[in-house]
Amino acid sequence: MSGGLLVAGTTSDAGKSVVTAGICRWLVRRGVKVAPFKAQNMSLNSFVTREGAEIGRAQAMQAQAARVEPSALMNPVLLKPGSDKSSQVVLLGRPVGEMSARGFFGVPQGPSGGPARYQGRQEALLGTVTDCLAQLRGTYDAVICEGAGSPAEINLRRTDIVNMGIARAARFPVVVVGDIDRGGVFASFFGTTALLSAEDQALVAGYIVNKFRGDASLLEPGLDMLHGLTGRRTYGVLPFTHGLGIDEEDGLHVSMRGAVRESAVAPPYGEDVLRVAVCAVPLMSNFTDVDALAAEPGVVVRFVDRAEELVDADLVIVPGTRGTVRALEWLRRRGLADALARRAAEGRPVLGICGGFQLLGEHIEDEIESRAGAVDALGLLPVRVRFAAEKTLARPVGEALGERVEGYEIHHGVAEVLGGQTFLDGCRTGSVWGTHWHGSLESDGFRRAFLREVARAAGRRFVPAPDTSFGMLRENQLDRLGDLIEEHADTEGLLALIESGAPAGLPFIAPGAP
Known part of the structure; x- marks a missing residue:
């Protein structure tokens, strides 16, 4: 059976995905055959594996960091908010269907005043996710x-399958990542640990400080005091690093901005820049x-939600x-639908991708997603x-514009193309x-x-750079994540944790939750 580690966080966006990917890249460079795993993910950014399974893009990115093919085993449960x-x-x-939060996470059941039992779909999936983890550990x-969010979500602990629930089932040690750039990282580390039960606390080996700015020696007294308070060491202080370029689970970030060089936008290869506006539609x-566009020298990508922001865009x-x-409905309410229609009439470029492609069509029949029935779309295609x-x-x-194209599809909408020029599986007018x-x-x-x-x-007198390789830029970014761990984390300490399993003999903090 292989070794392992759970990377938890004090909050969402503390840096769990970055640290997990960085550890995977560092390990594979050491010759370790490693795989990422996230039992349950909530994200609208997903990916399709070669066997046709949908998983979170963050896990696909982590698999690339580990130099292995992504698999459904690496993210057995994905929640896509609707x-x-x-x-x-x-x-x-x-x-497998739509489910309310109450139905998935469960609600207390049982007599008033008695011990609560939680009945929900999530709890029933623990066996499934542990089976997936066992298969990975066998390979x-x-x-x-x-992990996901915080392991100290005490209202969800009884049915947890992604944080301490999976750590306890697998007997994995846990390191907790905290974002010091937000402030309050010491309180977050202490409070997260203190809220855990004694059994869960026994699995917490220590902490990783993320996004630190300044002289790390100034942090050492605090780390020493944290060790005195919790009995747990800090396994690294990772500096704030711009332009890491990894796939986000949520939040509007152009991940590859700054991947070409450290500045936000690389200079154009030709005479002009190209301005791209992305409509920030709901869900x-x-x-x-759009990451690949942002990686091109001279391409400026921004997310917009007002019609006037489309005026100077070269591509929407x-x-x-x-x-x-x-x-x-959102596009029409905000005047963006009319702005898109004007652009089309003026011969100014618009690109619709997946749901965006459906919006640009003539008609939508939806009894599945919104159950709205027949709806007139924007009529631009x-x-x-x-x-x-x-x-x-x-x-x-496939092929388009004389070039080979690879992609992936994730959609319930079936498009009937009635005219225009063929463009991949869609069309161009x-x-x-x-x-x-x-x-x-x-x-x-x-x-290009x-x-x-x-x-x-x-x-525009814009010329795409002839040598920009998105795949190479992505590899370089993953190497930067590996460097971050190798240069700023206690790698020998982490390796010992991964190989030895759950820590033993660590003192407890008086728990604040059962």
């Missing part, structure tokens, strides 16, 4: 698990599609969304869309383009050809 109160549940790469030398999914992208009809109960999950390969293919812009030759078309239509 509203504030419900999500689509994707189990082992396949959707790899080490498995690096990423936006896979906005990582309508991205994917988990709420196509809701996004359609000769396409009619019908939502099917079965989700399309695919890894297509004048300066308006649409396709279901996510990730197509990561194909270097196609991206597409940007030349956009520049010509926009009247």
